[in-house]
Amino acid sequence: MTDTQLQIELAEARREIQRLRERVSVGAPTVHKDLSLVSLVPKFSDSESEVPLEEFISTIESSARMGNWNEADRIEVATLRLAGAAKIFYNGCSERHEQGVTWQKFKDTFPNRFKDVHTDQFHFTNLQNARQRKNESPQQFADRCKALA
Secondary structure, rough: OOOHHHHHHHHHHHHHHHHHHHHHHOOOOOOOOHHHEEEEHOEEEOOOOOOOHHHHHHHHHHHHHHHHOOOHHHHHHHOOOOOOOHHHHHHHHHHOOOOOOOHHHHHHHHHOOOOOOOOHHHHHHHHOOOOOOOOOHHHHHHHHHHOOO
16 A cells, blocks of 8 residues: 555544544433342332331432433332232322323322321330340340331
8 A cells, every 4th residue: 555545544534533523422422221220129018018108219219310210210110119009009090100100290199098007106105115126236226216216
């Protein structure tokens, strides 16, 4: 190859690189979603479940922030992690299955149905009667008492 041909090919390569750079800079940035965080979301079945509704929602929202999930992803993950009575209740809410349902509307569906029905007296009695369990460290007992309070 001659020097002139190399110069021409080099100029063409530079133009091609410049075109590719322009295409990359004009396009929308790539957003990576980390859906492996779904495994962090506990199952929610009803008001008597081990996981309170507030914790269930909070876990979805924090996982969504970390994993770059959009509203539709949050709704899908929440739907997948529903079980038992909560799943049956959700399946009966036909308006929540339509296109355009927001995460806020989805969240607002559950609190009235799965609110804590126990009285303050019930919770106070549980706290008052709390005893340190066998093989429970003082720190674990203190954490359990804080949760009861």
